[in-house]
Amino acid sequence: xxxxxxMKGNEAIAEAAIRAGCMHYFGYPITPQTExxxxxxxxxxxxxxxFLQAESEIAAINMVYGVASTGKRVMTSSSSPGxxxxxxxxxxxxxxxxxxxxxxxxxxxxxxxxxxxxxxxxFQATKGGGHGDYHLIVLTPASVQEMADLTGLAFELAxxxxxxxxxxxxxxxxxxxxxxxxxxxxxxxxxxxxxxxGTQMKREHNIINSLYLVPEKLEVTNNERFERxxxxxxxxxxxxxxxxxxxxxxxxxFGIAARVSRNAVVEARKQGIKAGMIRPITVWPFPKKxxxxxxxxxxxxxxxxxxxxxMIEDIKxxxxxxxxxxxxxxxxxxxxxxxxxxxxxxxxxxxxx
Numbered sequence: 001x002x003x004x005x006x007m008k009g010n011e012a013i014a015e016a017a018i019r020a021g022c023m024h025y026f027g028y029p030i031t032p033q034t035e036x037x038x039x040x041x042x043x044x045x046x047x048x049x050x051f052l053q054a055e056s057e058i059a060a061i062n063m064v065y066g067v068a069s070t071g072k073r074v075m076t077s078s079s080s081p082g083x084x085x086x087x088x089x090x091x092x093x094x095x096x097x098x099x100x101x102x103x104x105x106x107x108x109x110x111x112x113x114x115x116x117x118x119x120x121x122x123f124q125a126t127k128g129g130g131h132g133d134y135h136l137i138v139l140t141p142a143s144v145q146e147m148a149d150l151t152g153l154a155f156e157l158a159x160x161x162x163x164x165x166x167x168x169x170x171x172x173x174x175x176x177x178x179x180x181x182x183x184x185x186x187x188x189x190x191x192x193x194x195x196x197x198g199t200q201m202k203r204e205h206n207i208i209n210s211l212y213l214v215p216e217k218l219e220v221t222n223n224e225r226f227e228r229x230x231x232x233x234x235x236x237x238x239x240x241x242x243x244x245x246x247x248x249x250x251x252x253x254f255g256i257a258a259r260v261s262r263n264a265v266v267e268a269r270k271q272g273i274k275a276g277m278i279r280p281i282t283v284w285p286f287p288k289k290x291x292x293x294x295x296x297x298x299x300x301x302x303x304x305x306x307x308x309x310x311m312i313e314d315i316k317x318x319x320x321x322x323x324x325x326x327x328x329x330x331x332x333x334x335x336x337x338x339x340x341x342x343x344x345x346x347x348x349x350x351x352x353x
Contacts, residue, residue, distance in 0.1 A: 003181065003182060003184070004179050004180065004181045005179070005180060005182065006177055006178070006179055006180075007144060007177065007178075007180050008035055008144070008174070008175060008176070008177050009105075009141070009144045009147040009169065009173045009174045009175065009176055009177075009178075010032075010033055010034075010035035010036040010039070010105065010147075010174040010175070011035055011036070011039045012144050012145075012147045012148040012151075012180050012182075013036055013077070013103055013147050013148065013151050013167065013169075014035075014036045014039035014040050014043065015039070015043070015148070015182055016147070016148035016149070016151040016152055016182060016183070017073075017075055017101065017151050017152075017155070018043060018044075018047065018049070019152070019182060019183050019184075019185075019186055020073065020151060020152040020155045020156075020183075020186060020187065021073045021155070021186040021187065021189060022049075022073040022074065022075050022101070022155065023044070023047070023048070023049035023050065023072065023073070024049060024050045024067045024072055024073070024074040024075075025037075025040040025044060025049070025050065025051050025052070025074070025075055025076070025077075026050075026052050026054055026059075026060040026061075026063040026064055026067075026074070026076050027040070027053065027054065027060050027076050027077050027078060028053060028054055028055075028056060028057050028059075028060050028078065028082060029053070030078055030079045030081065030082045031079065031107065031115040032079060032105050032107055032115055032116075032117070032171035032174050032175055033077050033078060033079045033103065033104075033105035033174055035174070035175075036077045036103065036105070036174070037053070037077060041053070050067075056085065057078055057082040057083075057085035057086050058085050058086070058088070058089065060076050060078075060086070061076055061085075061086035061088075061089030061090060061093075061102075062089050062092075063076075064076050064089070064093065064100050064102075065089055065092055065093050065096070065098065065100075068093060068096075068098040068099060068100040069096070069098060069195065069196045069208040070195055070196055070197055071192035071194075071195030071196075071197060073099075073101075073155050073159075073189075074100050074101070075100065075101035075102070075103065076100075076101075076102055076103070077102070077103035077104075077105070078102075078103070078104060078105075079104065079105050079106060079107045079171075080104065080106050080107050080108075080109050080113065080118065080120075080121050081107075081109070081111070081112060081113075083102070083104045083121065083124070083129070084124070084129070086102065087124075087129040087130035087131075088130055088131070089130075090102060090129065090130050090136070090164060091128075091130030091131050091132055091134060091210075092210050093164050094128075094130070094132075094134035094135070094136070094163060094164055094210075095132060095134065095210030096208050096209060096210040097162045097163065097194075097225065098162065098163075098164065098208065099155070099158035099159045099161075099162055099163065099164065099165070100158060100164045100165075101151070101154050101155055101158060101164070101165050101166070101167065102136070102164060102165070102166045102167075103151075103166070103167045103169070104121055104125065104166060104167070104168050104169070105169050105170070105171055105173070105174035106118045106119060106120065106121045106168065106169065106170050106171060106306075107171055107333075108120070108331065108332050108333040109121075113332075113333075114332060114333045115171070115333070116171060116332070116333020116334070117170040117171030117172040117173075117256060117306060117333060117335065118170060118171065118306050118307065118331070118332075118333065119170050119254070119255060119257065119305055119306035119307050119310075119311075120306065120307035120308070120310065120331065121168065122168075122283065122305075122307060122310035122311055123310050125138045125166055125168045125283065125284070126138055126283050126284040126286070126314070133222055133225075133226070134163075134225070135163070135229050135232075135284055136163070136164050136165060136166045136284060137154065137157050137158065137161070137163060137164075137165040137166070137232060137236065137282065137284065137285075138165070138166045138168050138282060138283045138284040139153065139154055139165065139166070139167055139168065139238075139281060139282055139283075140168050140169070140254040140255050140280060140281060140282070140283050141167065141169055141173055141255070142173070142254065142255055142256070142258045142259055142279060142281075143173075143178060143259075144173070144176060144177065144178035144179075144180045145178065145179075145180050145181065146281075147167075147169065147173060147174075147180070148180050148181075148182055150167060150281070151167060152183065152187070154166075154167055156187070157232075157236060159189075159190050159192070160190070161228055161231070161232055161236075162194070162228070163225075163228070163229075163232075168255075168283065169255065170255045170256050170257075170306060171333075172255070172256040172335065173255060173256060193206075194206055194208075196208055232285055233285040236282065236285060237282055237285040237286065237287045237288070237289070238280075238281035238282045238287070239278055239279060239280050239281055239282070239287035239290055240278075240279040240281060241276070241277070241278055241279075241290065242262060242265060242276060242277040242278075242279065243265055243266075243269065243275065243276040243277065244276035244277070244278065244294065245276075246274055246276075247274050247275060247276030247294070247297070247298055248273075248274040248275070248297075248298055248299050248300075248349065249268070249273065249274065249275045249276070249298060249299065249300050249301070249302065249345050249348045249349050250275075250276055250277070250278060250291075250294045250298045250300075250301045250302070251264070251265055251275060251276070251277040251278075251301075251302045251303075251304055251341065251345065252277070252278050252279075252280070252291065252301060252302070252303050252304070252311065252315050253277065253279060253303070253304035253305070254279055254280045254281075254283060254311070255306075256306070256335055257304045257305060257306055257335070257336060258277065258279040258304075260304070260335060260336055260337065260338055260341060261277055261304045261336075261338075261341050262277060263338040263341075264338045264339075264341035264342040264345060265277050265345070267338065267342050268342055268345045268346070268349075271346075273345060273346065273349045275345050275349070276294075276298075278290055278291060278294060280311075283311065283314070286314045286318065287318075288314075288317075288318040291315060291318040291319060292318050292319060292320075294319075295318075295319040295320075295322050295323050298323060299323065299348075299349070299350075300323055300324045300325070300326065300348035300349070301315055301319065301323060301324070301325040301326070301348070302325070302326050302327075302328055302341070302344045302345055302348050303315050303325055303326070303327050303328070304328045304329070304336055304341055304344070305327065305328070305329045306329070306330060306331065306334075306335060306336075307329060307331060308329065308331055309327045309329060312325055312327050324348070326344055326347065326348050328340060328341050328343075328344035
């Protein structure tokens with residue numbers, strides 16, 4: 001049986017990663033994810049794993065690149081400015097077709113911004129924050145339980161598709177404490193014949209690289225990679241629907257914004273407004289199909305975000321702008337209240353009272 005314990009979101013990620021078979025962590029402290037690194041510093045030596053506080057975020061992500069090349073499960077974590085520093089390395093990891101986990105517990109920005117929660121790294125995570133054509137699998141937890149569950153899933157999907165995955169949480173998710181069930185045993189690891197493990201004179205050398213000086217070869221490699229990405233989009237989009245059966249207004253929100261929005265949807269129903277919600281669990285791949293299906297039934301959408309409006313673009317793309325999409329937002333570390341979301345639902349429904 002799985003045990004149930006009270007944990008912070010950051011700590012739940014760390015423990016779930018260990019139980020998913022991650023024995024190597026490289027990072028650098030930054031608020032609001034520091035507890036994750038601190039937990040790894042305490043736990044890794046006790047289980048024979050590797051914890052290393054690198055001299056910089058740039059060094060940390062390149063250490064991840066090295067261990068990922070050997071086929072081992074490896075991760076790093078940071079918060080918004082630190083993840084920006086990792087972007088070149090993330091592009092290299094994607095270009096070398098390596099599985100790894102990057103955790104971003106977002107804080108306000110741009111620049112150093114503030115240490116309060118945000119969701120303004122959405123573009124960076126979903127559109128490729130580094131250079132070149134690539135994607136990350138991006139999972140967005142809305143509870144401490146999901147912080148743990150999606151960590152294990154991120155490792156599984158990264159291995160399955162040979163690509164990096166990101167857990168995109170906001171600072172609230174990292175800092176809040178909730179009961180969480182943790183798995184007792186690590187899953188079986190898949191075979192990785194591509195890994196650099198030493199040949200023992202039994203096979204050809206494996207070479208891990210993201211450099212292709214022959215244009216035709218690079219084009220073929222990119223096309224092959226995007227064929228894999230198509231499979232991810234077809235098979236791995238995840239979402240949750242709430243009161244969508246007869247909804248006339250559809251709220252779309254993830255993370256802490258989804259928890260606030262859920263309360264607003266319930267209150268809207270009490271006031272006679274047929275509201276519902278689609279909560280993306282993956283934001284890449286974005287759940288285009290359920291949003292497109294909703295567009296056939298609802299009159300309007302409301303995108304609830306801790307940003308100036310980033311996910312709203314994916315909603316408009318998924319609906320092909322067939323229905324109006326309003327934005328309900330707070331930034332700078334502020335979180336929309338249920339009342340603010342309810343007001344946006346009323347406006348979208350055409351009510352002003």
